Amino acid sequence: MIKVAVLGYGTVGSGVVQVLQDNNELIASRIESPIEVKYILDLREFPGDKNEDLIVHDVNVIMDDPEISIVCETMGGTGAAYEFTKTALSRGKSVCTSNKALVEKYGPELIALAGKNNCNYLFEASVGGGIPIIRPINTSLAPEHITSIVGILNGTTNYILTKMDTEGADYADVLKKAQELGYAERDPEADVEGHDAGRKIAILGSLMTGKTVHYEDMYVEGITSIDTLDFAFAGAMNKTVKLIAGIYDNDGEITALVAPHMVNKDHPLAGVNDVFNGIYVTGNMLGEVMFYGKGAGKLATASAVVSDVVDIARADIKGVKIPCAWGEGSQKLTDHRQRKGRFFLRVKETDSDKLKSAVNGLAEETVIDGHAGYITGLMTEEELDKALAGIGTDVKMIRLLQA
Numbered sequence: 001m002i003k004v005a006v007l008g009y010g011t012v013g014s015g016v017v018q019v020l021q022d023n024n025e026l027i028a029s030r031i032e033s034p035i036e037v038k039y040i041l042d043l044r045e046f047p048g049d050k051n052e053d054l055i056v057h058d059v060n061v062i063m064d065d066p067e068i069s070i071v072c073e074t075m076g077g078t079g080a081a082y083e084f085t086k087t088a089l090s091r092g093k094s095v096c097t098s099n100k101a102l103v104e105k106y107g108p109e110l111i112a113l114a115g116k117n118n119c120n121y122l123f124e125a126s127v128g129g130g131i132p133i134i135r136p137i138n139t140s141l142a143p144e145h146i147t148s149i150v151g152i153l154n155g156t157t158n159y160i161l162t163k164m165d166t167e168g169a170d171y172a173d174v175l176k177k178a179q180e181l182g183y184a185e186r187d188p189e190a191d192v193e194g195h196d197a198g199r200k201i202a203i204l205g206s207l208m209t210g211k212t213v214h215y216e217d218m219y220v221e222g223i224t225s226i227d228t229l230d231f232a233f234a235g236a237m238n239k240t241v242k243l244i245a246g247i248y249d250n251d252g253e254i255t256a257l258v259a260p261h262m263v264n265k266d267h268p269l270a271g272v273n274d275v276f277n278g279i280y281v282t283g284n285m286l287g288e289v290m291f292y293g294k295g296a297g298k299l300a301t302a303s304a305v306v307s308d309v310v311d312i313a314r315a316d317i318k319g320v321k322i323p324c325a326w327g328e329g330s331q332k333l334t335d336h337r338q339r340k341g342r343f344f345l346r347v348k349e350t351d352s353d354k355l356k357s358a359v360n361g362l363a364e365e366t367v368i369d370g371h372a373g374y375i376t377g378l379m380t381e382e383e384l385d386k387a388l389a390g391i392g393t394d395v396k397m398i399r400l401l402q403a
Contacts, residue, residue, distance in 0.1 A: 015302025130300030
């Protein structure tokens with residue numbers, strides 16, 4: 001019998017308990033051992049809940065119990081969750097988590113602590129909700145030199161952009177609707193300014209490179225400047241607009257950024273709509289592979305947490321260590337402005353001659369509502385900035401996702 005404790009009985013934590021209980025027989029048949037939720041840590045009482053007898057308020061009850069071998073951390077934040085995780089790992093209890101902020105900030109420390117104490121720290125649910133991506137990078141893609149990971153990693157912004165694209169709605173109106181539906185927080189800054197996606201691509205980048213990619217070192221831009229006219233131009237050019245988080249390996253130089261991109265309609269990521277996520281990975285031997293599914297939600301995220309529980313249980317039964325590609329050291333990032341790409345530029349039609357004289361090789365001129373839009377040739381962002389310096393007019397720029 002494998003006994004588990006769940007820290008936090010909120011949305012994800014209650015989902016973890018539900019998955020472990022409802023699928024108990026199935027899970028037991030696959031690891032040849034039953035799993036029991038022995039404790040649920042929460043400050044609140046849950047009168048009438050079927051699991052109210054499992055609720056404890058003192059974390060030491062869990063930490064001091066030698067029967068608990070796996071702890072599911074679903075509290076969120078980087079305060080108590082960090083301290084409780086360290087305590088569990090230091091006592092040889094494996095931890096699995098959905099806490100992207102904790103993983104991004106303390107991942108290498110906690111992975112090393114787990115290794116020191118012969119246990120595991122797993123975080124499949126920290127990126128992409130229920131989409132399997134951490135495990136494939138560590139296992140299925142282990143033979144690959146991954147040259148890029150690009151994805152739609154935030155369901156809130158993807159929902160907003162999808163509605164702006166398909167319904168012609170304004171950003172502010174769609175954001176309000178997203179908040180009413182529970183897709184966006186009351187304070188949506190972490191989502192709409194790109195911070196959530198940035199933390200997730202930092203985690204994936206750390207696995208891709210084997211060194212810590214610091215979120216603070218990358219360029220992050222949100223979707224608040226995207227308007228309906230941008231979508232009008234994108235549609236006329238057979239493209240759409242998505243918030244793309246990407247990390248790229250260009251002959252050993254690593255670049256990472258989060259920003260709105262125009263995406264060709266025939267690219268797989270263009271079809272990732274509403275609150276869904278998509279992650280597009282390119283390997284030097286495999287080529288392209290894509291992971292798609294629900295990027296958030298109670299049971300989708302809980303399923304990913306429980307997948308880590310199952311992995312740990314199997315490893316413990318067999319007496320093996322679960323591999324993790326995230327090692328020591330920090331990954332240096334190259335300035336994103338040095339990476340070559342193509343860009344969409346938009347100006348008032350009356351200023352189009354100024355733009356043409358400043359930037360060579362503009363193509364695909366499109367005119368909509370008194371504005372002219374163009375696609376640049378291949379160039380670095382730094383070269384584009386120099387070309388536009390002193391032009392004397394406002395130029396809207398959106399990056400193009402390279403196929």
